Amino acid sequence: MKICCIGAGYVGGPTMAMIAKQCPDISVHVVDLNQARIDAWNSDSLPVYEPGLDAVVAEALPRNLTFSTRVDEAIAESDMIFISVNTPTKTFGVGAGRAANLEFIEKCARQIARVSTGHKIVVEKSTLPVRTAEAVKRILSSADNGATFDVLSNPEFLAEGTAVDDLLNPDRVLIGGESKQAIETLVDIYANWIPRERILTTNLWSSELSKLTANAFLAQRVSSINAISALCEATGADVDEVARAIGTDSRIGPKFLKASVGFGGSCFQKDILNLVYLCEHFGLREVAQYWEQVVSMNDYQKRRFSERIVRTMFNTVSDKKIGVLGFAFKKDTNDTRESAALYVCRDLIRERARLTIYDPRVPETQIRHDLAVACSDLQGQISDIDRKLIENNVTIVHDGYVAAEDAHAIAVLTEWDEFRSLDFDRVYASMQRPAFVFDGRNLLDRDKLTKIGFEIHAIGKSSDESIKG
Numbered sequence: 001m002k003i004c005c006i007g008a009g010y011v012g013g014p015t016m017a018m019i020a021k022q023c024p025d026i027s028v029h030v031v032d033l034n035q036a037r038i039d040a041w042n043s044d045s046l047p048v049y050e051p052g053l054d055a056v057v058a059e060a061l062p063r064n065l066t067f068s069t070r071v072d073e074a075i076a077e078s079d080m081i082f083i084s085v086n087t088p089t090k091t092f093g094v095g096a097g098r099a100a101n102l103e104f105i106e107k108c109a110r111q112i113a114r115v116s117t118g119h120k121i122v123v124e125k126s127t128l129p130v131r132t133a134e135a136v137k138r139i140l141s142s143a144d145n146g147a148t149f150d151v152l153s154n155p156e157f158l159a160e161g162t163a164v165d166d167l168l169n170p171d172r173v174l175i176g177g178e179s180k181q182a183i184e185t186l187v188d189i190y191a192n193w194i195p196r197e198r199i200l201t202t203n204l205w206s207s208e209l210s211k212l213t214a215n216a217f218l219a220q221r222v223s224s225i226n227a228i229s230a231l232c233e234a235t236g237a238d239v240d241e242v243a244r245a246i247g248t249d250s251r252i253g254p255k256f257l258k259a260s261v262g263f264g265g266s267c268f269q270k271d272i273l274n275l276v277y278l279c280e281h282f283g284l285r286e287v288a289q290y291w292e293q294v295v296s297m298n299d300y301q302k303r304r305f306s307e308r309i310v311r312t313m314f315n316t317v318s319d320k321k322i323g324v325l326g327f328a329f330k331k332d333t334n335d336t337r338e339s340a341a342l343y344v345c346r347d348l349i350r351e352r353a354r355l356t357i358y359d360p361r362v363p364e365t366q367i368r369h370d371l372a373v374a375c376s377d378l379q380g381q382i383s384d385i386d387r388k389l390i391e392n393n394v395t396i397v398h399d400g401y402v403a404a405e406d407a408h409a410i411a412v413l414t415e416w417d418e419f420r421s422l423d424f425d426r427v428y429a430s431m432q433r434p435a436f437v438f439d440g441r442n443l444l445d446r447d448k449l450t451k452i453g454f455e456i457h458a459i460g461k462s463s464d465e466s467i468k469g
């Protein structure tokens with residue numbers, strides 16, 4: 001059997017590498033328009049940082065896994081074609097800022113229709129608005145060379161940083177479709193390593209909607225605990241204690257209750273906004289408002305954090321040095337899309353702070369590019385002032401100690417393990433006084449740092465300043 005996947009990104013690459021690893025008899029061809037990305041997949045330095053991924057790719061490449069830009073060829077040769085291209089939020093036209101931009105999906109469907117002969121199974125791997133398969137089917141049915149198609153929805157639930165484990169041992173695999181035979185073909189692939197009872201099959205629309213719903217529920221939990229973190233700071237309750245107290249209720253459960261500077265990543269916000277747009281489209285105004293609040297709460301949480309930094313540091317951070325620890329949207333990934341760090345840094349830059357940023361996996365070019373985008377409007381325009389501030393007031397360093405040196409404050413924005421094991425006596429000795437720490441991840445040992453002499457402000461933990469405030 002031959003399969004191909006259009007899109008060699010954070011999902012297409014790892015997912016296909018895992019299928020190739022687990023199914024040596026299936027030939028897997030991953031294609032992308034982005035030559036640099038394909039070159040990286042074929043090199044020792046993969047474009048996606050994921051613990052354990054190197055070994056998975058190395059085992060399958062070149063045995064039965066190929067990365068190339070030969071999209072037409074891969075489609076023509078395959079029995080099954082996964083579409084795993086990006087589906088970002090639209091930035092223009094109708095639905096701008098909410099609806100999913102389905103341009104890339106539609107282009108793939110048209111290309112598949114143009115190139116295919118015989119019968120193919122087309123699998124939606126990208127996260128899509130419910131009923132997208134209808135459009136995909138219509139486009140495919142316009143194929144004029146006799147090709148026929150079945151369309152399946154097989155959304156991906158992996159989380160970055162744990163992608164290999166998630167793919168190896170998923171809670172479930174979801175497959176939606178109309179043709180029993182097509183569904184069985186895909187079930188058989190996953191059944192090579194996943195117990196059949198964990199492979200759920202549904203109709204197309206349930207599958208498409210379940211993906212958006214799962215992300216909405218997950219993000220809602222983060223926004224819920226973050227909302228409570230604000231109340232904790234005002235009242236003297238401790239958000240970690242509250243999370244533990246409620247999480248031991250088996251109906252609530254302990255996962256996804258870690259208060260933070262805000263959720264990030266390429267999908268939570270995009271998928272909820274997409275859900276909101278769909279609800280509005282179907283006239284469900286109250287439902288739309290309900291889910292939109294999850295995103296508003298997240299924006300509030302990010303803003304609240306940078307405002308707390310400014311307020312605590314005597315209402316000005318102008319010309320003060322702030323060491324920023326972490327830029328990725330969570331630990332164990334090099335992905336910065338929608339990272340809370342982007343927005344906190346942007347706010348601090350605009351307050352004229354001098355930032356020294358360290359992230360173990362995100363390169364300088366990426367950080368500078370992201371900051372420019374975070375300071376730009378929807379049309380991609382950045383003001384001269386913002387550009388100059390990024391140029392002159394932001395330094396990227398390669399070590400947490402250098403980031404903290406001579407700083408008035410440090411801000412932990414990603415929960416990388418290595419930040420926890422910094423020698424904080426050394427950090428303290430190198431900083432200005434008072435030495436502020438703003439822990440956006442509740443990562444550091446508060447008591448230990450306080451004993452050293454730091455003034456620590458953590459999410460959902462009151463400090464004298466905030467209780468009085």
Ligand SMILES: NC(=O)C1=CN([C@@H]2O[C@H](COP(=O)(O)OP(=O)(O)OC[C@H]3O[C@@H](n4cnc5c(N)ncnc54)[C@H](O)[C@@H]3O)[C@@H](O)[C@H]2O)C=CC1
Binds near residue numbers: 008033
């Ligand atoms: N990043 C994640 O952890 C997860 C993402 N998803 C969903 O999976 C989809 C893909 O996400 P990512 O892999 O993160 O995106 P990505 O942006 O990392 O990768 C998408 C790739 O598709 C390529 N592409 C776009 N149009 C193409 C075309 N016509 N022909 C060939 N290549 C084309 C792009 O060049 C890019 O390399 C999205 O819908 C996302 O919502 C789902 C679960 C997890």
Ligand SMILES: O=C(O)[C@H]1O[C@H](OP(=O)(O)OP(=O)(O)OC[C@H]2O[C@@H](n3ccc(=O)[nH]c3=O)[C@H](O)[C@@H]2O)[C@H](O)[C@@H](O)[C@@H]1O
Binds near residue numbers: 156159258259
């Ligand atoms: O569709 C997607 O893209 C994926 O989105 C999330 O995965 P991911 O965004 O990679 O990472 P998460 O672990 O879900 O974290 C998302 C954000 O929430 C934050 N978070 C998470 C959990 C928590 O308790 N607190 C918290 O602040 C993280 O720091 C991160 O910024 C989902 O967990 C995946 O199931 C889904 O496939």
